[in-house]
Amino acid sequence: MTETEVLATTPGLFPLPDWAKEELSDLKGHQKDDLIAGDETGAVVDAYERARREVVERQEAAGLARIVEGQLRWDDMIAHPLCVHDSVETRGIVRYYDNNNFYREPVVRGELTFDGDVAAELDAAPGATQAVLPGPYSLFDLATDEYYGDDAEFLAAVADFLAGEVEALPDVETLFLLEPSLVENPPGDGLDARASEAIDRVAAAARNGCGATAGDGSQATAGDGSQATAGDGSQATAGDGPGDGAGDSERPDVVVHTYWGAIPEKPYAHLMDADVDAIGFDFVADHERNLYNIQEYGTKSSIALGVVDGQNTLVETPAEIAERVDWVRENVPAQSFERIYATVNTELYYLPYSKFEAKLDALAGVATQEVDA
Amino acid sequence: MTANLVDTREQFRPPEHPTEHFLLTTVVGSYPKPKWLNRARELADDPAHDFSDDHLREALDDAARLITDEHERAGLDVVVDGEMRRNEMVEYFAHRIDGYEFNGPVKVWGHNYFDKPSVVDAVRYDEPWLVDEFEFTTGVTTRPVKVPITGPYTLASWSFNEHYESVEALAYDLADLVNEEVDRLVDAGCRYVQIDEPALATTPDDHAIVGECLEHIADGVPENVRLGLHVCYGDYSRIYPEILDMPVHEFDLELANGDYEQLDVFTDPEFTKDLALGVVDVHTSNVESVAEVKENIRRGFEVVPPERLTVSPDCGLKLLPRQVAFQKMANMVQAAREVEAELDAGEIPVETA
Numbered sequence: 001m002t003e004t005e006v007l008a009t010t011p012g013l014f015p016l017p018d019w020a021k022e023e024l025s026d027l028k029g030h031q032k033d034d035l036i037a038g039d040e041t042g043a044v045v046d047a048y049e050r051a052r053r054e055v056v057e058r059q060e061a062a063g064l065a066r067i068v069e070g071q072l073r074w075d076d077m078i079a080h081p082l083c084v085h086d087s088v089e090t091r092g093i094v095r096y097y098d099n100n101n102f103y104r105e106p107v108v109r110g111e112l113t114f115d116g117d118v119a120a121e122l123d124a125a126p127g128a129t130q131a132v133l134p135g136p137y138s139l140f141d142l143a144t145d146e147y148y149g150d151d152a153e154f155l156a157a158v159a160d161f162l163a164g165e166v167e168a169l170p171d172v173e174t175l176f177l178l179e180p181s182l183v184e185n186p187p188g189d190g191l192d193a194r195a196s197e198a199i200d201r202v203a204a205a206a207r208n209g210c211g212a213t214a215g216d217g218s219q220a221t222a223g224d225g226s227q228a229t230a231g232d233g234s235q236a237t238a239g240d241g242p243g244d245g246a247g248d249s250e251r252p253d254v255v256v257h258t259y260w261g262a263i264p265e266k267p268y269a270h271l272m273d274a275d276v277d278a279i280g281f282d283f284v285a286d287h288e289r290n291l292y293n294i295q296e297y298g299t300k301s302s303i304a305l306g307v308v309d310g311q312n313t314l315v316e317t318p319a320e321i322a323e324r325v326d327w328v329r330e331n332v333p334a335q336s337f338e339r340i341y342a343t344v345n346t347e348l349y350y351l352p353y354s355k356f357e358a359k360l361d362a363l364a365g366v367a368t369q370e371v372d373a
Numbered sequence: 374m375t376a377n378l379v380d381t382r383e384q385f386r387p388p389e390h391p392t393e394h395f396l397l398t399t400v401v402g403s404y405p406k407p408k409w410l411n412r413a414r415e416l417a418d419d420p421a422h423d424f425s426d427d428h429l430r431e432a433l434d435d436a437a438r439l440i441t442d443e444h445e446r447a448g449l450d451v452v453v454d455g456e457m458r459r460n461e462m463v464e465y466f467a468h469r470i471d472g473y474e475f476n477g478p479v480k481v482w483g484h485n486y487f488d489k490p491s492v493v494d495a496v497r498y499d500e501p502w503l504v505d506e507f508e509f510t511t512g513v514t515t516r517p518v519k520v521p522i523t524g525p526y527t528l529a530s531w532s533f534n535e536h537y538e539s540v541e542a543l544a545y546d547l548a549d550l551v552n553e554e555v556d557r558l559v560d561a562g563c564r565y566v567q568i569d570e571p572a573l574a575t576t577p578d579d580h581a582i583v584g585e586c587l588e589h590i591a592d593g594v595p596e597n598v599r600l601g602l603h604v605c606y607g608d609y610s611r612i613y614p615e616i617l618d619m620p621v622h623e624f625d626l627e628l629a630n631g632d633y634e635q636l637d638v639f640t641d642p643e644f645t646k647d648l649a650l651g652v653v654d655v656h657t658s659n660v661e662s663v664a665e666v667k668e669n670i671r672r673g674f675e676v677v678p679p680e681r682l683t684v685s686p687d688c689g690l691k692l693l694p695r696q697v698a699f700q701k702m703a704n705m706v707q708a709a710r711e712v713e714a715e716l717d718a719g720e721i722p723v724e725t726a
Contacts, residue, residue: 025484102482314535352477
């Protein structure tokens with residue numbers, strides 16, 4: 001049995017520091033036409049830069065194992081990468097899952113070509129070691145298609161788009177793909193397999209492209225869409241990673257993080273076909289059904305455990321967090337993990353800034369706790 | 374409570390009402406604040422200014438008087454003070470309830486934030502919430518006054534819960550506090566209370582919790598006191614017909630926004646309560662003409678007869694420019710009066726109860 005590494009991290013989407021909430025609402029305004037379109041300049045860029053630096057430093061001070069950029073510009077939450085795209089029109093304000101939060105409905109009206117918004121954002125955060133993106137199924141679920149005309153084609157286009165964005169990312173150690181829609185609006189027959197293939201496509205891009213420099217052998221396959229097609233993608237890349245010494249040390253862990261409950265069994269079984277390093281589970285919202293999925297269908301060699309509540313101001317102690325991690329390990333005796341990502345279950349922007357900070361500190365404190373191996 | 378055994382509505386008919394038919398006209402509650410009131414709040418919050426709490430109180434009184442008068446001039450049968458003293462529908466109450474604390478603003482959307490409070494201890498009744506507001510408003514108008522109260526389910530759902538086992542448990546404790554407040558309001562002379570539960574739109578499957586909360590709230594309330602429930606911007610088919618079992622006289626529903634697409638929901642099974650029908654859209658600054666509003670009012674007769682129809686905007690008017698808000702109310706009242714006259718003249722065929 002190899003020794004398990006416990007890494008404290010978050011799924012990103014942080015609250016703005018209070019000064020930035022005020023400064024940016026004065027600079028940008030309060031209406032839907034005032035939200036980020038990806039073309040901001042001057043004082044707005046400057047305010048986001050200062051806020052980004054602050055949250056990166058705050059994570060470092062807390063001692064988290066992975067540092068995210070914070071996604072402070074994501075006015076439309078995980079729909080952001082589409083809402084800033086030139087081929088996308090944003091319409092009315094719609095409810096964000098079952099929350100008292102709203103985002104602009106992104107309506108895709110043209111080809112989803114490469115954008116680079118998220119890569120540029122991460123480039124501007126030199127301390128960041130973890131990238132965060134919506135998973136293809138959730139982004140597909142939150143958007144409206146008026147161009148591709150067919151669910152399967154649209155989902156594939158969203159996956160290709162995200163794959164392109166991932167390939168442009170700077171070097172990171174971990175990539176979190178947020179997939180709450182797998183729980184909140186799970187894919188039915190047929191779509192469940194395609195959702196898994198779409199995730200596989202984006203994960204393959206991370207292995208082949210993300211952080212790769214010119215001349216790196218692994219990059220040659222990056223642009224080759226055929227490699228990631230259903231069925232063969234996982235096989236080809238699975239053999240590829242460990243065998244390729246140069247690519248292996250560079251490639252990020254890909255974590256597909258789910259939350260607000262548990263994925264139904266069938267889509268979970270399909271998700272297990274995707275070649276990712278870890279699946280993330282929300283042990284705050286539903287520990288029983290998540291545990292059932294893991295016991296029944298197994299999980300990947302690493303795992304992400306949502307053990308801190310991103311939607312409640314009650315701050316967990318490091319001991320409580322460690323206890324929750326242990327509880328999962330004790331209940332999955334058949335499996336040992338390479339890495340356990342101890343994380344907040346959801347995005348963190350739901351919290352007031354002071355409580356957000358307290359949660360980062362508590363989460364980082366899990367590293368000093370006695371986590372039973 | 375079965376369908377209105379006691380008529381709680383006739384008491385609101387104005388003494389000189391010109392027609393035999395009476396369509397009760399009112400508003401949901403909130404109204405745009407005069408700009409100077411927002412300025413006064415800023416000054417009161419700024420330590421560099423010599424603007425005392427007494428000054429702010431005077432400004433709030435002035436605003437409440439002004440908006441109550443504006444409602445009266447629009448011709449409403451039952452008025453509200455436009456909720457001038459309430460900054461936000463959850464914060465206002467949380468500040469007055471023991472067990473709550475505030476930790477800073479959280480995002481609703483874009484750069485719109487609210488100070489979402491945390492429940493850190495058992496909630497307890499501390500100071501009266503709305504009795505002063507009600508007494509002041511009653512003192513500056515000759516019309517009956519309705520008191521809107523944020524419902525316990527919304528107060529619970531839109532707070533962080535650090536203390537209770539569940540949102541449900543918190544909601545029931547809060548419902549007991551609302552019951553205490555209603556009791557005090559009734560002692561002060563209030564005869565019309567509206568419980569606002571916008572959170573039900575997000576989690577419609579929790580309608581049974583809202584129903585149980587209303588049982589707590591209605592407990593001991595005299596039978597001549599009119600109780601209403603306001604819900605908005607949700608899929609009503611998920612709460613109907615179950616809501617008919619709730620102990621209220623009236624449901625106040627947003628329906629103009631969706632162009633009455635959901636009206637059919639309430640026709641089967643038969644709607645047994647009074648209907649406060651939203652007849653103007655609060656999310657467009659386009660003022661509906663009197664003719665349009667009359668058309669909307671007539672849609673209400675597909676669900677209830679005239680003697681059970683209340684005429685109201687979809688929701689609070691507070692996000693509209695003030696002139697637009699006023700004109701919407703004025704057109705709404707004129708439309709109701711014209712429909713009443715047409716009903717008297719037998720020009721509108723309706724089934725009578």
